[in-house]
Amino acid sequence: MAIIAPDIGIDLGTSNTLVHVRKKGVQINEPTLLIVTGSEKRTIKAIGQDALALVGRTSAGDVAIRPLQDGTVKDFDLTEIILRYFIRKAIGVSHLVKPRVYITVPSRISPVEKRVIREAAASAGARKNAIHLIDKPFASALGSGLPVFEPEGSMVVDIGGGTTEVAVIALGGIVLSRSIPHGGIKMDNVIIDLIKHEHNMLIGDRMAEDIKIDWGSALPSSDERKVVVRGRDLITGLPQTAEIASSRFYAALQEPCQKILDTIREILDKTPPELCSDILRKGIFLVGGGSQLYGLDRFLASELNLPITLAKDPMMTAVNGVGTMAEHSELLQKLIRSNFLRDDNA
Ligand SMILES: Nc1ncnc2c1ncn2[C@@H]1O[C@H](COP(=O)(O)OP(=O)(O)OP(=O)(O)O)[C@@H](O)[C@H]1O
Ligand SMILES: [Mg+2]
Numbered sequence: 001m002a003i004i005a006p007d008i009g010i011d012l013g014t015s016n017t018l019v020h021v022r023k024k025g026v027q028i029n030e031p032t033l034l035i036v037t038g039s040e041k042r043t044i045k046a047i048g049q050d051a052l053a054l055v056g057r058t059s060a061g062d063v064a065i066r067p068l069q070d071g072t073v074k075d076f077d078l079t080e081i082i083l084r085y086f087i088r089k090a091i092g093v094s095h096l097v098k099p100r101v102y103i104t105v106p107s108r109i110s111p112v113e114k115r116v117i118r119e120a121a122a123s124a125g126a127r128k129n130a131i132h133l134i135d136k137p138f139a140s141a142l143g144s145g146l147p148v149f150e151p152e153g154s155m156v157v158d159i160g161g162g163t164t165e166v167a168v169i170a171l172g173g174i175v176l177s178r179s180i181p182h183g184g185i186k187m188d189n190v191i192i193d194l195i196k197h198e199h200n201m202l203i204g205d206r207m208a209e210d211i212k213i214d215w216g217s218a219l220p221s222s223d224e225r226k227v228v229v230r231g232r233d234l235i236t237g238l239p240q241t242a243e244i245a246s247s248r249f250y251a252a253l254q255e256p257c258q259k260i261l262d263t264i265r266e267i268l269d270k271t272p273p274e275l276c277s278d279i280l281r282k283g284i285f286l287v288g289g290g291s292q293l294y295g296l297d298r299f300l301a302s303e304l305n306l307p308i309t310l311a312k313d314p315m316m317t318a319v320n321g322v323g324t325m326a327e328h329s330e331l332l333q334k335l336i337r338s339n340f341l342r343d344d345n346a
Contacts, residue, residue: 006023012105073117100131150171172337
């Protein structure tokens, strides 16, 4: 039995949670999802991967819950439960000294929300005075190997499930950032709305996500296809199928793509000229699962006239960043010196 638990890095995402354990690498990569039954006294039926496997197959009274919404904690108790479950699954329970934990948070998080995450992590098994909140775009930049501690500016755009964060990073911290509650889940929702309005049909979240991944596009295509979609008729409630032209998905996804573009433009406008010239030279780094929407990198490149680099493994960059922190304890001192963690443990 190890007496001291290893340092761990957690990317607590709206859609997925990943845990990196020092010297072992990423040990957990599961949906941030629980199946819960009962309303007053809730019982947890399944967590993470097991919960996802049950979606659509649950009995009456069961609900699938994502305890985070738009990147922030919506349900404190379930966040604590899911964190405890993942921490135990990653490192076990047999340590006398609890682990130091680096955990990602949205950059627009309020002091109250920070306290909520810190308390959830502490009651989930993290060492109380060793919980370090790391801004997601910073974690992603570090995890992508960008020169985050140099005076040079880098721009990271993280399109997650619940949020899109646009940030300029230099000298060990975030120079400026903007976070909008538009990510992959909003993209799924525009597909659900499209099918509701044009076909009077309701489709499930997973079907919408599959359509987005298989047929969604940020660019118009010359190769029009007919996609067969299964759902439930809104009036009769009966199962129904519809044939939808793939270009309709492109049309619906224009709005979320445009919102991401507008946010990048806004941040570029506000970026100090020296850092801006670094960004114009190096381009923008796209990370997060939503950045894999077909053609999104080319759409942004042509609209902004800037080089866009899509990360090799875009859903892993943030956990790789907090994982790097967990592997190299000297980086914590560097962050504290750069005043980046000034209000940590507040
Ligand atoms: N190939 C793909 N094309 C489009 N979207 C994708 C693809 N693969 C995954 N996604 C989307 O990526 C999103 C999840 O990304 P990610 O795991 O980075 O989010 P998260 O970190 O949990 O959320 P957040 O950072 O907003 O809290 C989901 O909405 C998913 O549908
Ligand atoms: Mg994320």
